[in-house]
Amino acid sequence: MKRFPVFAVAIFFGVASAFAGTYTFNPVLDYGNTDGYGVAPWSFICEKGAYQAWFGFDVSAISNSDIVVSASFMGYVYDVESASQRSIWYEPDDSWIAANTNPANKTLTELVGTFTHSGDWTWVTSNLDVTQHNWGNDLADNYISLMVTGPLSGAHECGQIYLTESGYLPVLTVNTIIPAPGAIALGSIGVAFVGWLRRRRTL
Numbered sequence: 001m002k003r004f005p006v007f008a009v010a011i012f013f014g015v016a017s018a019f020a021g022t023y024t025f026n027p028v029l030d031y032g033n034t035d036g037y038g039v040a041p042w043s044f045i046c047e048k049g050a051y052q053a054w055f056g057f058d059v060s061a062i063s064n065s066d067i068v069v070s071a072s073f074m075g076y077v078y079d080v081e082s083a084s085q086r087s088i089w090y091e092p093d094d095s096w097i098a099a100n101t102n103p104a105n106k107t108l109t110e111l112v113g114t115f116t117h118s119g120d121w122t123w124v125t126s127n128l129d130v131t132q133h134n135w136g137n138d139l140a141d142n143y144i145s146l147m148v149t150g151p152l153s154g155a156h157e158c159g160q161i162y163l164t165e166s167g168y169l170p171v172l173t174v175n176t177i178i179p180a181p182g183a184i185a186l187g188s189i190g191v192a193f194v195g196w197l198r199r200r201r202t203l
Ligand SMILES: [Ca+2]
Pocket: 092, 094, 137, 138, 141, 142, 143, 144, 145
């Protein structure tokens, strides 16, 4: 029974040490591949290495000192064939955004997600794997570049995704924890409080 209050005090001060933040972003720039269909508000996302859509997000609204704990991508997609897998890739080089150029079939770097969709135009949301690199780099450089393309197998399974000019804006959601200014002080108070209780033999 004596253990419980120690945990309760520790949990109370632990929870008080950080706050959660949720941020949503629409692309500041996107590019696709319309394969001869001319200027269109969508991009083909048929197979990797040939048909892909690029999305650049300005994440400067998030403090550099935040820690990214999870993220998701939401897009409006259409599957031309049967149920198809799509892959989402992270690109560390954001220079295409400032240069306003389509990275096109740039070498793929980091796989951060997959989703499967079928049939008519629909919204899909895919959780992103944020464990492979330090996303603090992106809070520092202020941009996140993502690319959506076809199945991991490389199969040609045609689909489309709407770009910003369609009005169906893709959304990047980023969840962070914010090390609160008083976190260290609160933690110290918690440790001191437990010590004081122990000295008084309350615990
Ligand atoms: Ca970046």
